[in-house]
Amino acid sequence: MVIEQIYTGCLAQGAYYIESNGEVAIIDPLREVQPYLDKVKQNNATIKYIFETHFHADFVSGHVTLAHKTGAKIIYGPTAKPSFESYIAKDNEVFTLGDITITCLHTPGHTMESSCYLLKDKTGKNYALFSGDTLFLGDVGRPDLAQKAANMTQEELAGLLYDSLRNKIMPLEDDVIVYPAHGAGSACGKNLSKETVGTLGEQKNTNYALRADMTKDEFIKEVTDGLLPPPAYFPMNVQLNKQGYDDVYTIVEKASAFNSDDFENIANETNALILDVRHQDEFEEGHIPNSIFIGLSGGFAPWVGALILDYKQPILLVTPKGKEEETIIRLSRVGYDNTIGYLDGGFETWKKSGKEYDTITSVTATQLAQKWHENPLVFDVRKPGEYQSEHIENVPSTPLDFINDFVAEFPKEKPFYLHCAGGYRSMIAASILKSRGYHNVINVLGGFSALKQTEIPVTNYVCPSTLK
Numbered sequence: 001m002v003i004e005q006i007y008t009g010c011l012a013q014g015a016y017y018i019e020s021n022g023e024v025a026i027i028d029p030l031r032e033v034q035p036y037l038d039k040v041k042q043n044n045a046t047i048k049y050i051f052e053t054h055f056h057a058d059f060v061s062g063h064v065t066l067a068h069k070t071g072a073k074i075i076y077g078p079t080a081k082p083s084f085e086s087y088i089a090k091d092n093e094v095f096t097l098g099d100i101t102i103t104c105l106h107t108p109g110h111t112m113e114s115s116c117y118l119l120k121d122k123t124g125k126n127y128a129l130f131s132g133d134t135l136f137l138g139d140v141g142r143p144d145l146a147q148k149a150a151n152m153t154q155e156e157l158a159g160l161l162y163d164s165l166r167n168k169i170m171p172l173e174d175d176v177i178v179y180p181a182h183g184a185g186s187a188c189g190k191n192l193s194k195e196t197v198g199t200l201g202e203q204k205n206t207n208y209a210l211r212a213d214m215t216k217d218e219f220i221k222e223v224t225d226g227l228l229p230p231p232a233y234f235p236m237n238v239q240l241n242k243q244g245y246d247d248v249y250t251i252v253e254k255a256s257a258f259n260s261d262d263f264e265n266i267a268n269e270t271n272a273l274i275l276d277v278r279h280q281d282e283f284e285e286g287h288i289p290n291s292i293f294i295g296l297s298g299g300f301a302p303w304v305g306a307l308i309l310d311y312k313q314p315i316l317l318v319t320p321k322g323k324e325e326e327t328i329i330r331l332s333r334v335g336y337d338n339t340i341g342y343l344d345g346g347f348e349t350w351k352k353s354g355k356e357y358d359t360i361t362s363v364t365a366t367q368l369a370q371k372w373h374e375n376p377l378v379f380d381v382r383k384p385g386e387y388q389s390e391h392i393e394n395v396p397s398t399p400l401d402f403i404n405d406f407v408a409e410f411p412k413e414k415p416f417y418l419h420c421a422g423g424y425r426s427m428i429a430a431s432i433l434k435s436r437g438y439h440n441v442i443n444v445l446g447g448f449s450a451l452k453q454t455e456i457p458v459t460n461y462v463c464p465s466t467l468k
Contacts, residue, residue, distance in 0.1 A: 001100055001121060003128060005179060006035070007196055010301050010330060011059050012185035014196055016130055018119065020098025025049040026072075027117060027130050028181055029062035031248050032329050036066060047072040049095060051102070053132025053181055054114040055080070055241045057145050057234035058188055058302065059333050064244045077115025078106045083243045089115070100127075105168045107134040109161020110141030110188075112150045116169065118176075128177040129200065134161070135169055136180045137202075138193035140209040144227055145188075145234060154227075158220040170210060174201025185299060187231055190385075228384065228401070233305030237335050248332045252325050255317075256341035260353040263316060263343045272314035272340055275304075277327050278347065279320075280427035284360045284443065288318060288350055293431035296320075296327060298424040305334040306401050307432070317342035318350075360430050362443040365450035368417060372456055377416035379409075381429045382448065386421065391448075393457045400425045403432060410438055419444035419451060 002019040008030060016027040017039060024040050024047045040047055047070045050063045054077070063074050064084055074086040075095070089095075091106040099122040107116050110133045117130040133141035143157035150157065177199055184194040191208070204210050209223060258266060267274055274291035276283055277300065283293040294303050296319075308315075315338060319327045324342045331339055343349055351357060368376065379398045380387055387397040398406040400420070410416060410433060418433075420426040423445055430443045444451065452458060 001098075003119075003179075005196060006030075007183070008333075009185075010299060011333065012183045012192070012299075013059055014179065014181055014183070016179060018097065018100075018102075019043060019045055020100045020122075022046060023048045023098040025051055025095075025097050025102060026066065027051045028053055028056070028132070029066055031060045031062045031065065031245075031333050033062040033066040033069065034249075036062075037069065046070075048097060049102070050074045051117050051130070052076050052080075052241075053116065053130065053134075054111045055082075055238050056133075056181075057230070057238050058182075058186060058305075060237055060240050060245060060335050063241075065247050068247075075104070077104055077113050079108070080113035081242075107132075107161075107164035107168050109143055109157055109159075109164045110134055111146040112160075114141070114164075118172070126173055126176050128179055129169065129172065130179045130181075131169070132181045133188050134164060135178060135203065135207075136182060136186075136189050136192045137178065137195050137198045138207055139189040139191040140165065140207070140223060142189055142227055142230075143223060145230055145238075149238075154224050155220050158223045159216060161223065162216045162219040165210065169200070170204065172200055174199060174204065176200045178203060185302075187228075187234075187302065190226060190228075226385075231302065231306040231401070232309050233311060233334055236311050237305075240335050245335075246337065248329055251332050251337050251339065252328050255324070255328055255339045257324070257344035258316075258341050259344055260350050260355055263341075263350075264355065266340060267316055270314045270340065272316045273308065274316050274318065275308075276318040276347075276431075277320075277323070278318065280424055282347070283427060283431065284362055286347065286351065286357045286359055287431075288347070289356060289358045290435045291318060291431070292435060293427050295424060295427075296323060296330070301330050301334045303400075303425075303428060304331060304336060307403070307428070308336065309404075311335050312338055315339045318347055319343075321346050358434070360427065360434065360441070360443055362445050363417070364445050365454050365456075368444055368451070369454035369456050377411065377414070378444075379406075379416060379418050380448070381418055381420050381425055386448075388462065390452075390461045391459055392451060393459055398429075400429050403429055407433075407436065411440070412438055413440070415440040415442055417442045417444050420447045422447040422449055 004017040006015045018025045089104040103118040105116045119128040121127045144154035183196045381400040418426040
């Protein structure tokens with residue numbers, strides 16, 4: 001028996017490759033399926049099942065393409081109603097894979113069709129639980145994403161989730177390995193661990209939502225408390241996962257390489273968004289006017305989904321050389337399929353053509369501290385939880401996730417400073433504001449991590465776990 005977690009840090013997502021006696025199951029695959037095909041070919045194995053834990057909201061799964069290319073059966077849990085051919089499992093239905101079995105456990109609450117898959121080894125022992133978004137390490141799935149589809153309140157869904165956890169998962173043995181669909185950084189929960197594999201016993205002892213003495217009312221209150229609005233792209237991803245989508249490699253083939261003149265002309269003719277995915281330091285030193293920065297080196301795809309509200313928006317790319325295809329694929333992971341093309345040769349092509357370019361002004365934390373007696377205007381673009389935990393005194397919270405709601409708070413006529421935790425998100429925010437005419441924006445290098453090392457006054461630290 002082989003179990004391999006294929007973890008994608010950008011999405012904080014875990015897909016799973018399970019092989020026994022030449023038969024393979026893939027759980028929650030990514031949209032680009034070639035790595036799975038390469039693996040089974042290398043192992044001289046055959047994909048028999050594609051298990052989906054639920055209709056994902058935070059990424060486009062690869063189930064449709066993988067089934068088309070392999071003939072493998074797509075399996076969903078009870079109540080799922082996809083538009084394509086699939087098999088809807090019954091609760092506790094058993095699937096044989098080589099010498100092992102995988103049992104579907106219907107665990108509604110995150111969504112109505114949410115299911116976990118319990119793997120039993122060849123001796124029949126409960127060995128591993130692929131828990132999807134029902135149970136994470138340190139948290140459980142948020143119960144507010146399926147309200148409209150289920151015609152239920154988040155409190156009602158949370159009640160179902162409580163029952164699912166208590167009746168289906170917690171009775172399992174403590175040594176059962178838990179393989180969740182996500183880790184820290186995912187918007188599918190609020191307190192996810194950085195660890196991506198654990199045991200059920202550990203979760204019973206440490207996960208706030210699995211406390212043995214927890215009542216249903218207490219669970220509902222704690223799980224729903226402090227939920228931020230889900231990213232805007234989530235409903236669109238659910239629809240793509242339910243209805244199907246184009247093969248990602250056809251999207252790659254449609255994108256064209258443009259010289260600087262054609263790139264500029266097409267940008268003007270199509271009103272395309274120019275998306276620059278280089279490192280923030282490179283963007284700071286020079287970028288195409290009105291382009292937006294979201295770097296590949298950070299949480300790229302989720303930030304695209306949170307900030308580019310129209311998923312059909314035509315996109316033109318400025319990438320590091322050799323990263324064009326990777327960028328298009330990573331956009332498609334969250335349903336952004338309308339990449340027209342990219343600047344051939346990258347930003348250097350633009351500079352060499354003599355075309356106008358823009359820069360972002362940045363200062364170090366020390367330089368900002370030296371100006372502190374002048375009462376500079378500073379804005380914190382970290383997430384609300386980070387801000388509540390610790391922040392600069394008297395500096396307002398304007399989270400990048402909801403920057404459109406705060407645009408009016410930034411001054412156009414005088415300088416102001418933006419900081420995040422380390423510098424990635426503040427550069428995204430600076431690029432958005434600059435593209436909208438806020439030319440006095442100044443980025444703080446090193447973010448809050450560097451600012452804390454200066455004499456700038458900060459609030460007392462509050463442990464994030466006490467803020468749930």
